[in-house]
Amino acid sequence: MGCQPCPRLFALVCRPPGRLAQRAAGSRHAAPLLDRGGRARDRRPCGRGRERCPRRPAGGRRPPPPHRHRWPLRPRRRHRSGHGRVPPAGGNVSQLAAGQRLLLHLAFDGTAYAGWQVQPGQVTVQGAVEAAMARLCNRPVRLHGASRTDAGVHAAHLPAHLDLPRPFAAAALLRGLNALLPPDIVCHRLEPVASDFHARFAARGKLYRYRIFNHPVRPLWDRPYLLWEARPLDVAAMATAVAPLVGVHDFASFCAADADTTTTVREVVAARFGPAGDELHLEIAGTGFLKHMVRAITGTLLEVGLGRLPSHGLTAILAARDRGAGGPTAPARGLCLVEVVYDPAQLEQWRAHLGDQ
Known part of the structure; x- marks a missing residue:
C-alpha cells in the first residue's frame, strides 16, 4: 500500500495560476483570466455588456465609505488675539460717508524717495500714497501733508488729510490702503476730522x-x-x-x-x-x-x-x-x-x- 499525498502539498501544486502568472505567460489575450476556482472570468469591466457585480451599483462606482469620525467635527478655534475674525455685520463697523475729511497717520522709510511732496518725474511719498488711494477709490485723490521732508529723510509720524471721494468702511479702508502701499510706507491709523481741518496749518x-x-x-x-x-x-x-x-x-x-x-x-x-x-x-x-x-x-x-x-x-x-x-x-x-x-x-x-x- 503506497503512501498518500499530503493534502496541503496537493492544494499548493494543483492551485490554478494567479493573475500575474497568467499575464507573464503571454499576451493579455493569450489566455483567459481565471478566478481562484479555475473558472474563466470576463475581462470586461463591471457593468459593461454582462451582468453587473452584485457588490457594485449601476454605473460601476462603489458607494462612498461610511463616516469614520467617532464624534462630530468641531469648528476651528480662533486665536485669542482675534486674527482672522470676521467683523460683525451690524453697526460696529464705522462707515465713512463720501466727502468726509480723513486724517491719515503715516510713517515711511525715505531712503528710496525724493521727499514727501509730489515732483515731476520723481518718486515721492505723497505720490505713492495718492496712487494707492486712487486705486482703492477708483478716482483721483489729493493728499495734504503736515510737513514736507527732504529726499532721504524718514518719518515715524507724518499726518496728512484728504477728502474721501466715496463711502467706505473705516476698517476696510485702512486694511486696503496698507495692502496697496509700498512696503516702506505704512498708515498706522485714520480718523475723521472737521471739514475745515488742514493737516499743515493746524499743526502746533x-x-x-x-x-x-x-x-x-x-x-x-x-x-x-x-x-x-x-x-x-x-x-x-x-x-x-x-x-x-x-x-x-x-x-x-x-x-x-x-x-x-x-x-x-x-x-x-x-x-x-x-x-x-x-x-x-x-x-x-x-x-x-x-x-x-x-x-x-x-x-x-x-x-x-x-x-x-x-x-x-x-x-x-x-x-x-x-x-x-x-x-x-x-x-x-x-x-x-x-x-x-x-x-x-x-x-x-x-x-x-x-x-x-
Missing part, C-alpha cells in the same frame, strides 16, 4: 531726531537711518552748543538758499544733544522748521564736536543770518520726523521735559 509743533553713530567701525544693521562718524567727538561741547538755539530766532544761517519762505524766524521750544545707547541723538522741537534747518544745525554741531568751532560759536552764527557762516549740511539719512502734534499742551511738555530726558 514738530519733533525731529538726528542719529549719529560715533564709532571707529561702521554700523551694519541701521546704516540707512544714521550718520556714521568714525572720528572722536566732543559730546560735552556739542551738548553745550545747542543751548542758544532755544527760543525765537532768525534761523537764516541754517536755511537752504533755495527755500521758498517769506520769513526765516522760527521758534525752537526745546533742544537736546547727548548719548542714547551706542548713538548720539540731536532732538529738537519747535513750532516750525525751515528747509534743511535741522540738517544744517547737525552739520554745525559736528564742526563743534571735531574742535573746528567753539561751543559758543552758534550764537555768533545765529547773529550773522548768513548761510555761509554755518557749518555744512549733514546727510539726510540720519534725520527722522518723530512726531507732529496738534495739541498746544504737548509743546509745553516738550519745553519742560525734552532737555531733561
Whole structure:
C-alpha cells in the first residue's frame, strides 16, 4: 500500500495560476483570466455588456465609505488675539460717508524717495500714497501733508488729510490702503476730522531726531537711518552748543538758499544733544522748521564736536543770518520726523521735559 499525498502539498501544486502568472505567460489575450476556482472570468469591466457585480451599483462606482469620525467635527478655534475674525455685520463697523475729511497717520522709510511732496518725474511719498488711494477709490485723490521732508529723510509720524471721494468702511479702508502701499510706507491709523481741518496749518509743533553713530567701525544693521562718524567727538561741547538755539530766532544761517519762505524766524521750544545707547541723538522741537534747518544745525554741531568751532560759536552764527557762516549740511539719512502734534499742551511738555530726558 503506497503512501498518500499530503493534502496541503496537493492544494499548493494543483492551485490554478494567479493573475500575474497568467499575464507573464503571454499576451493579455493569450489566455483567459481565471478566478481562484479555475473558472474563466470576463475581462470586461463591471457593468459593461454582462451582468453587473452584485457588490457594485449601476454605473460601476462603489458607494462612498461610511463616516469614520467617532464624534462630530468641531469648528476651528480662533486665536485669542482675534486674527482672522470676521467683523460683525451690524453697526460696529464705522462707515465713512463720501466727502468726509480723513486724517491719515503715516510713517515711511525715505531712503528710496525724493521727499514727501509730489515732483515731476520723481518718486515721492505723497505720490505713492495718492496712487494707492486712487486705486482703492477708483478716482483721483489729493493728499495734504503736515510737513514736507527732504529726499532721504524718514518719518515715524507724518499726518496728512484728504477728502474721501466715496463711502467706505473705516476698517476696510485702512486694511486696503496698507495692502496697496509700498512696503516702506505704512498708515498706522485714520480718523475723521472737521471739514475745515488742514493737516499743515493746524499743526502746533514738530519733533525731529538726528542719529549719529560715533564709532571707529561702521554700523551694519541701521546704516540707512544714521550718520556714521568714525572720528572722536566732543559730546560735552556739542551738548553745550545747542543751548542758544532755544527760543525765537532768525534761523537764516541754517536755511537752504533755495527755500521758498517769506520769513526765516522760527521758534525752537526745546533742544537736546547727548548719548542714547551706542548713538548720539540731536532732538529738537519747535513750532516750525525751515528747509534743511535741522540738517544744517547737525552739520554745525559736528564742526563743534571735531574742535573746528567753539561751543559758543552758534550764537555768533545765529547773529550773522548768513548761510555761509554755518557749518555744512549733514546727510539726510540720519534725520527722522518723530512726531507732529496738534495739541498746544504737548509743546509745553516738550519745553519742560525734552532737555531733561
